[in-house]
Amino acid sequence: MPAKPLSLEAIRAKADKPTNNLALLPKSFGRFAQTLSKGFLSIASTSPSFTFEGFCRTGAQLAQEPEENWCLSELLICGELKQGVRVSIDRPVIYGLCDVVFGGVGNEQAYSEARPFSKIERAIVQLFFKTIGRAMPSAFANAALREFFVPPPQEPHEDPQYPPFKPFVSVKILCNIHGYSGELLIEMPEELALQFQPVDDKQHSPSAPTVFEWGAQISGRVETIEVELVAVLAEFQMSLDSVTSLQAGQVIKLDNDIASPLVVCSDGIELFTARLGQTARKFCLSIEAPIAMAQ
Numbered sequence: 001m002p003a004k005p006l007s008l009e010a011i012r013a014k015a016d017k018p019t020n021n022l023a024l025l026p027k028s029f030g031r032f033a034q035t036l037s038k039g040f041l042s043i044a045s046t047s048p049s050f051t052f053e054g055f056c057r058t059g060a061q062l063a064q065e066p067e068e069n070w071c072l073s074e075l076l077i078c079g080e081l082k083q084g085v086r087v088s089i090d091r092p093v094i095y096g097l098c099d100v101v102f103g104g105v106g107n108e109q110a111y112s113e114a115r116p117f118s119k120i121e122r123a124i125v126q127l128f129f130k131t132i133g134r135a136m137p138s139a140f141a142n143a144a145l146r147e148f149f150v151p152p153p154q155e156p157h158e159d160p161q162y163p164p165f166k167p168f169v170s171v172k173i174l175c176n177i178h179g180y181s182g183e184l185l186i187e188m189p190e191e192l193a194l195q196f197q198p199v200d201d202k203q204h205s206p207s208a209p210t211v212f213e214w215g216a217q218i219s220g221r222v223e224t225i226e227v228e229l230v231a232v233l234a235e236f237q238m239s240l241d242s243v244t245s246l247q248a249g250q251v252i253k254l255d256n257d258i259a260s261p262l263v264v265c266s267d268g269i270e271l272f273t274a275r276l277g278q279t280a281r282k283f284c285l286s287i288e289a290p291i292a293m294a295q
Contacts, residue, residue, distance in 0.1 A: 022169060024196040025055045029171050032139040036132065053172040058187065072117060074129040076136065076148035077162060084165050085148065086187040087132050089125065093184065096177030097124050118267055119225045142197040169193050231274065231285055232263045261288060
């Protein structure tokens with residue numbers, strides 16, 4: 001039977017000068033940032049830069065879900081303490097990660113800030129969250145914790161396996177990935193904040209975690225994601241009055257002829273030109289050429 005996690009009162013009693021624990025955050029998350037940077041050497045000739053930026057008390061309130069258009073976030077659980085940290089990364093970091101994964105060198109994205117995140121972006125961010133989970137124990141060098149993991153989905157009829165997440169302190173990590181500058185926000189409860197203790201950096205030098213997903217498994221995790229393709233026959237403009245007066249049986253004449261090429265898009269991005277054909281009594285597309293994306 002697994003041991004029950006210590007209560008907050010018991011953890012406070014064990015902590016040495018608990019009011020001074022937060023003063024150790026800069027050095028602790030400096031180690032974390034160094035370890036996280038080393039985890040990227042397998043995918044980029046120049047490792048992205050992660051730097052401790054600062055921290056602040058958030059108060060013991062229940063965490064609220066971040067805004068969809070601002071960031072993506074995940075709760076990572078420390079198995080030994082049955083406590084979690086919420087990590088969030090903003091849009092510039094997400095764009096930078098995707099740019100690195102697909103071999104880019106920092107080209108500015110040309111898409112709307114308000115657009116929903118794509119399946120590919122979400123999959124790549126999940127790999128990054130797992131990398132953060134492996135690097136997180138370096139911030140708690142004295143506690144000998146294993147990696148923080150993404151908890152499986154909770155069944156609605158089962159009792160909660162972990163306590164509700166109550167943020168106590170927020171830590172900001174500045175991320176610079178090939179010119180994309182953004183922030184990684186780490187929120188943690190008081191139970192974890194009390195784990196920070198002075199350590200001898202000579203005896204606890206951070207070691208780079210082995211990151212398999214970014215290398216051998218990245219193609220399996222990203223390239224198998226299904227995306228929606230749309231074949232655009234033609235585009236034209238009509239007045240709102242004309243649109244509202246359309247009725248069944250009316251014919252709309254298009255400028256292009258039957259032999260004109262179509263454009264194949266995904267998420268509004270033009271990918272290929274194609275020709276419309278027929279095979280086995282069904283429509284088909286014959287891909288002709290890729291469309292160069294605007295930088």
